[in-house]
Amino acid sequence: MTPGLAQTADPNNNYCVNPLTTKPGGFTLSSNQICAGSPATITGSLPGLVNVNYNYSYSGKGLTDPGYTPQTVSSPYSKPGSYTIIQIGTGPGNVPVVACQVVQVVDVPDLLVGTSTNCSGRTAVIPIQNTSTLPYDGIAIDWGDGTPLDKQPLSSIASQNNRVSHTYASGGGGFLLFSAVLYGYYNNAPCKSPPVVRPVNLQATGNPPPAQPAVVSLKTNDDGTISINYQATGTDPVDLQQKDPASGTYKSTGQTGTGGYFTVKTDTKQVQCFKVTTKNACGVSAESDEVCSLVLMATAASKQNNLSWQAYAGTTPFFRYRIYRNGTPSGTINNKNTTTSVDNGQIDCGAPYCYYLEATLRGQTETTVTSAPICVTGINTDPAPALQNTFVSIENGVVRLQGTLPTASAPGQYTAIISRADGSGSPFQPIGTLTNSLVYLDNTANVKQQSYCYQVTYQTTCGLSSSPTPPVCTILLNSKTPTGIDWTADTPFVPGSVASYILETLDTDNNTTTFLDLGSNTHFDPDLTDPKLQIYQYRIVAYDANGTPSYSNYYEVRQEPKLFIPNAFTPNGDGANDTFGVVGIFVDQFSLTIYNRWGEAIFHATDPANAWDGQAGGQPAPAGDYTYRVEIADQTGKRTAKSGPILLIR
16 A cells, blocks of 8 residues: 555545545456456556555545455455445655546346246247346347357346247257256356256147136225236236126236236226136137126115125126125025015114125136125114103102113114103103113102103104103102091003002111002001101002002101190109109100299209109208299100199198
8 A cells, every 4th residue: 555645544535536646546457347256357557556555345435444455356256236446556756546446246146947838830938937036137048959049138038928939940850859058147247147957858749728727706895996816827927807898808907917916996886807818838828717796786775775786797607696784694695697685684774784795606616706895874764663661660769760662673773852741631841861771860850749750752863753652650659638648640650550559668766668568549547556656657669560660759657746744743752643754755855844933943854754753952842833844856856845834732
């Protein structure tokens, strides 16, 4: 390396772009294009240069790259690519010089060559399988019959369906067995691919037919395309052909392949027919069975959807139709000429229904043809049937209304409208709606004050309304007499009426409930003589013939507390009427105070068992008039006060 230039080199400078010298160097290469695995050879240098060095893989960053050498032959390049060779030396006058050249290193991949096919007329055809990926400029073939080397550009081979062919002369002793040698070549590189030898045996006579391709499935998509899955044997290209509806002839779509899928943009509202064809190296063609699309149509009618299609038009033997509804098989038809079907199985108004038709064909292989999906919305022009039954009950102090959809023709989607009247005979007013539900809780009803009657209608998504249900009414339990309880007789059930009433009596002290069958009565006189029970809590339960219960509100009957207060007593020790005390029932809290004639309290007790014995301040009180005051609270917390005179007799 030139010492002066090396010492002053800028590590960021590309010396091939900006040499920074007044005199250029120079050298020549045996070729600027070489093959991977070969070295670059320098065949000459500018005269008069001394201290010449070369770097065969210059990075363009200063002069610090390793590998500078005075040799004129580089080490072999192992990888394809573009490499820069830089020359550094000293010219006349001890001036540094720099020169650069680019060498292209090309790959030498193997050829993928198929087996030779022998056609009539002593013609041999050899397929080349990887022309689209080869870097070569062409392929050279020595056909082995003494003819000149056959060099064909890759573009020419691709236009011949990736094949090379040669017709052997019939003279020359009539040889039938030859060896063809093939290799890839570059126009400017002195290298070629490893040779491939293929025997050519011309003993066969006639042209062999290709394997017949087959359409496995044809599916019409909802984006206006048709997808075709096909099978083919071997490497012969397959061409997709489509029938011209006007002329009835088949024309190529321009799509080719060797097995897999084709997708065609076409008028999917009309039946379209297709074939796949192939032609082998000898020019012999084969075609699949004709396969045609299906076009399904659907219209909605009341409670049914009507489907129609054109009978399958292809020549492939027909096996069956199968109809799919919302992705599930819903019917099979074995007659090819059947072109209609009616779906009347649970068609809900406003619900979406999507269908597609599938035909199974059994020709050279089993083929499936599927139509594009088509969707309709169910309709129903019949009046909406009324609810099957309705009942109302009071639960936890809230009205609970419940209905049941009709068993037949029940709507899938609906809105229920709840109307209420303040008792039997009053006008109904809407109070609420429900979506896809028939259980309504009326939190605004005062169930202890009055009975409420309800009606229910519902409206389908198609706008059809049912007739309102007959009224159902809550049971109001109250009292119309001082000693009895009464309840309303309007039925809480539709259809049907009350079969029996059961009276529930709740013992609030022991938290137990007793039941009494009252038949069809709507009045009852309970026994209110239990001295230990001040509050009686009742509820009516109505049952229909099926045992469905409907509960009334709770109603309480309360007995007033009772007090016995004497107006005189004789504290003389004779054992009769010696004390003044108060006797009562249903008393929970008690207070008794005795006052003298001057209003002074002379006795007080908070227990009914403590009676006044006629003493005042520890001495017998004088005979005469006194006043008492009794204050009590009963078992319900109600307070009562009572005052009056007492006569003390001695």
